[in-house]
Amino acid sequence: MTTTARPPADLGTAEIAQKKWAKWQLYLGFVGFFLGLLMGLLQALDRMGFYLYKEAQLSSYYQGLTLHGVSMVFILTFAFGNAFLTLGVMRSLERPMASTMLVAASFWSAAIGVALAAWAILANQATVLYTMYSPLRPHVAFYIGAVLLVISTWIVLLNQLLTLRAWRKDHPGEPIPLLAFVSVVTYIMWFIASLGVAIEVLVFLIPWSLGLVQNTDPLLNRILFWFTGHPIVYFWLLPAYVSWYITVPKMVGGRLYSDGVVKGVFILFLLFSTPVGLHHQFTDPGVDEGLKLLHMLFTFAVFFPSLVTAFTLMAALEDGAKHNGGKGLVAWIRQLPWGNPSVVAQLFAMLGFVLGGVSGLINASATVNLVVHNTSFIPGHFHLTVGTAVALTIMGVSYWLVPYLTGKKLCCRRLAVAQSWLWFGGVMLFSRGLMAAGIEGQPRRVPVGLMTYAEESWKLWDIVTGIGGTLMVTSGTIFFIVIIGTLLRKKGSAGAVEFPIADTVYGPEQSPAILDRLGLWTAVSVVLILIAYVPVFVSHYYNFTSPGFVRW
Amino acid sequence: MATLKIEKWERWFLYASVVILVGFLVAILASIGEAGIHLPTDEGSLDPNKVAETPPFDNPGLRQTGDGAYEAVMVARTWQFTTGETDADGIPTITVPAGSEVTFIVTSGDVIHGLYIPQTDVNAMIIPGRVTKISQKFETPGEYTFLCHEFCGLANEQIGHHSMYGKVVVQP
Numbered sequence: 001m002t003t004t005a006r007p008p009a010d011l012g013t014a015e016i017a018q019k020k021w022a023k024w025q026l027y028l029g030f031v032g033f034f035l036g037l038l039m040g041l042l043q044a045l046d047r048m049g050f051y052l053y054k055e056a057q058l059s060s061y062y063q064g065l066t067l068h069g070v071s072m073v074f075i076l077t078f079a080f081g082n083a084f085l086t087l088g089v090m091r092s093l094e095r096p097m098a099s100t101m102l103v104a105a106s107f108w109s110a111a112i113g114v115a116l117a118a119w120a121i122l123a124n125q126a127t128v129l130y131t132m133y134s135p136l137r138p139h140v141a142f143y144i145g146a147v148l149l150v151i152s153t154w155i156v157l158l159n160q161l162l163t164l165r166a167w168r169k170d171h172p173g174e175p176i177p178l179l180a181f182v183s184v185v186t187y188i189m190w191f192i193a194s195l196g197v198a199i200e201v202l203v204f205l206i207p208w209s210l211g212l213v214q215n216t217d218p219l220l221n222r223i224l225f226w227f228t229g230h231p232i233v234y235f236w237l238l239p240a241y242v243s244w245y246i247t248v249p250k251m252v253g254g255r256l257y258s259d260g261v262v263k264g265v266f267i268l269f270l271l272f273s274t275p276v277g278l279h280h281q282f283t284d285p286g287v288d289e290g291l292k293l294l295h296m297l298f299t300f301a302v303f304f305p306s307l308v309t310a311f312t313l314m315a316a317l318e319d320g321a322k323h324n325g326g327k328g329l330v331a332w333i334r335q336l337p338w339g340n341p342s343v344v345a346q347l348f349a350m351l352g353f354v355l356g357g358v359s360g361l362i363n364a365s366a367t368v369n370l371v372v373h374n375t376s377f378i379p380g381h382f383h384l385t386v387g388t389a390v391a392l393t394i395m396g397v398s399y400w401l402v403p404y405l406t407g408k409k410l411c412c413r414r415l416a417v418a419q420s421w422l423w424f425g426g427v428m429l430f431s432r433g434l435m436a437a438g439i440e441g442q443p444r445r446v447p448v449g450l451m452t453y454a455e456e457s458w459k460l461w462d463i464v465t466g467i468g469g470t471l472m473v474t475s476g477t478i479f480f481i482v483i484i485g486t487l488l489r490k491k492g493s494a495g496a497v498e499f500p501i502a503d504t505v506y507g508p509e510q511s512p513a514i515l516d517r518l519g520l521w522t523a524v525s526v527v528l529i530l531i532a533y534v535p536v537f538v539s540h541y542y543n544f545t546s547p548g549f550v551r552w
Numbered sequence: 553m554a555t556l557k558i559e560k561w562e563r564w565f566l567y568a569s570v571v572i573l574v575g576f577l578v579a580i581l582a583s584i585g586e587a588g589i590h591l592p593t594d595e596g597s598l599d600p601n602k603v604a605e606t607p608p609f610d611n612p613g614l615r616q617t618g619d620g621a622y623e624a625v626m627v628a629r630t631w632q633f634t635t636g637e638t639d640a641d642g643i644p645t646i647t648v649p650a651g652s653e654v655t656f657i658v659t660s661g662d663v664i665h666g667l668y669i670p671q672t673d674v675n676a677m678i679i680p681g682r683v684t685k686i687s688q689k690f691e692t693p694g695e696y697t698f699l700c701h702e703f704c705g706l707a708n709e710q711i712g713h714h715s716m717y718g719k720v721v722v723q724p
Contacts, residue, residue: 051709060706062713129703133664135680136705218664219679257562282591283666283675286682289593296580300573307569311562365576366591367583370675374666374701441670443701445713452715453697455670543681545599549663551630551705 014096018086021103023405025083026398028111030483032075033394035118037476039068044469047433047462051449059124061447062552067121069130073386075114077236078149080394082106082156084239084401085183088246089160091499092179098162102155110152117145127552129445131229132205134221137548140209143201150194153235157187175508176516178259179246179501185266186238188522189231192529193274196227208548215544219286223536226277234273234302236386238266240393244313244346247397249502251343252336254320256502257312260511265305265312267515271525272302275532282369291536292366298532299364306357313350316502341416341482345396348424349389356384359435374445376465377438380431387472388427392420395479400497402486409493411485415478423475430468437461592676592686595657600680603627603661612636620651626658628665628678630704631716644718648690654720655687666701669720677702696720 042064045052051061058064086106090097097103119141120126126138132146164176164184176184200221208216249256256262278295281287318332326332337343359381363369372378403410410416437458438444448454448462514520583589603609608625613636615623624646627634635644648654658667658678665678667686674688678700690696699717706712 284677285684289591311565365580367589373675445703450714453717541597546680
């Protein structure tokens, strides 16, 4: 596997143009991140007793919460995935994407989507939170914005597949390079998963919000939303896994154990990410208990590839540290490159994911979930997963990706390293506070400054949460200082920046050829989804009786 | 990487992963099958625009159905539960003697709400057009807060999702 970066002079015009669009896509994600941080600060302050929404010219906590959720989990994650896994395919196959027009189209689709959704939310026309549960009825611009964001991801997949087909024509019989494989499998998984929310919005919600049909079926919409709403967390997570598997071992001087194991892990995600949605609806009426348990079974199956990941990554880190002179059972950890901001961010991201994964298993456990469902335990959990494992990885990757795309040397490395420590310390307090208050009975999605039934036992934890959240926002602000400082530097100051790709101990030649049969795995994935969801849609009592409500 | 003996360790790690996951699954299934902790399931449908005319929701309130067994029929609307009974402050209440098994039968007349009683197994969504049914035994006397735990909008800072709650009063 080649690891030398080609100097910029060798780049063709198509590749230069495509990298420019990928760069703008990444910056679009940063805009979302910035908006999300601002709203996060208001929420942290509310926990500490300062309800400042009027002062911030917002109509309510819930309007800010909608903006926070949409910015973080639709805009930041989608835009980052679109940019990173487009560049990954280019790097891995050593050719530009098949179509420059499609790279540009993905950016514009996402950008217009962001503009429409942001307008609807800021104009107080869409205070429905990111779950947009009907029959709360937002302005149609919110739905169209969401659809355009999803379409931007479909365009990326189309371009990836066209590029892969062209590569296969030029390389008959060769195994698919690992980075391209995992990038494409991530997007195939997401495409299948996104069909649920696409049908929900295009077929049911848009005609209903335009008044073309009078009534909708809120439970059906929930089922379609969660068809997408669980696999979406893997669409957030897998770009981070791509980085952990492919780039981090290289950066710590280690090797990836096996090409085949990584391909197998991503195939398991393709198979088991989607037939699990009902585990978000354990407490819903109108859905059969047995079907909920079937989805729980698949949920436990999708936990398995993450356990494999934990082992494989740890082995790659140990390999690197021992290669650099590290010794002992755990003392080698000190030998990891703790001065490299990109590595440090992702080490903390992994650590956060261990706790996030364990707390996720609690939520997935049907009856245990009754203790925590819709309590503040849940945001405590997902700020460890998407809010740390994914967000810190995005920041860590950005620390080399921005220099890679701009040719500008990363500024303020020590500050960038400190930023990761601060985020991790912040989220430890933040999630601890939320989880403890949740177990004590505090519901999620409620401003503590306004709630009329607050319990004494929540108060201490609210302060802990507020302090942790403030530290996270401070850390996020430092991230922007580092990125802006970098962008102010001279072009070319970075020299030739490499897109790091780890070597493997067992390379693609040793992987079973069946792993590369993407069509086969996609077909198996569809069969599993049919097993999980046909009974749900057949037994569902279709009840289109709910008119829309605007109650904010 | 031979020095790490990775293959042997990885194999054991994978076995352990499977054993742990299967162990958890068995424990959860036992909590349903043996301990009898059930999830809300399909309990029927109705027209949310006609809640006020549809039995039993045309007459919300507490009914005794047997020795120590009660049904609490409730309707959730923005931003209040109707239980058929309120206390002096206008807070909706349900009053039962200690040791009662209460089956909550709830629906929504408008948007999605939730029904959650901290420190109990009562944790369910209330979806317009559907009937939520969930049971809980109250052994210890005292006041139990039940609250809406799904965002359902707001009128202003005083009234909204954040003010939607009531009390189960368990008398000695």
